[in-house]
Amino acid sequence: MAELKKIADAYIAAWNAVDPAERATRIAAAFTETASYRDPLMAGDGHDGIAALIAGVQERFPGFRFTLKGEPDGFAEMIRFSWSLGPDGEEAPVEETDICVIEDGRLARVTGFLDKVPAQQA
């Protein structure tokens, strides 16, 4: 369980990294080189593709932070965790659950399902 938490924390840290150099470091720590990210709204591949997604989300929601919700769970090479995205200290307008394949302690494939989206997108 500590390993799963560490993997999820690394993922959240990557999404919260605003400085491009720090973001690249965090992404390399969290994702394999050939990692893919898919959710209903976005898709990105590899460290550069995922960096572009993260930059885009940060631009769209300036000042918002990703926060891990609850405890990650998993089995075999799978992990599941949920997160929220919102401004500090306010109710988060976005929530998602990610199911991912782990390879050697990093995320290789992320599939995200939206649990909560802003009303205008629902």
Place this chain on the structure above:
Amino acid sequence: MAELKKIADAYIAAWNAVDPAERATRIAAAFTETASYRDPLMAGDGHDGIAALIAGVQERFPGFRFTLKGEPDGFAEMIRFSWSLGPDGEEAPVEETDICVIEDGRLARVTGFLDKVPAQQA
């Protein structure tokens, strides 16, 4: 969404089929020939492997029924749905969320995460 609901309903019907011949028919309707099922407790492959899992669960929980919880969601070739397993009219002791890959309207890969398990297994 109607298509996702239909796929999830076919899955639930397979798990609830007690008669072996009906079960085989339901499994063939819900799963591809090479389908895999994985959750933290069980793994099965192909129609026969999945039939063995279903028979085992029915033997362990006689009279219990699978019930779809909420609405399935999905995107691209992915579907997510949750179900409960319990005796008719009582609180269900088991709940799971499945994330699956769809191929031509049937489930090709099922990954299940336990949301609730009986206390002695928690």
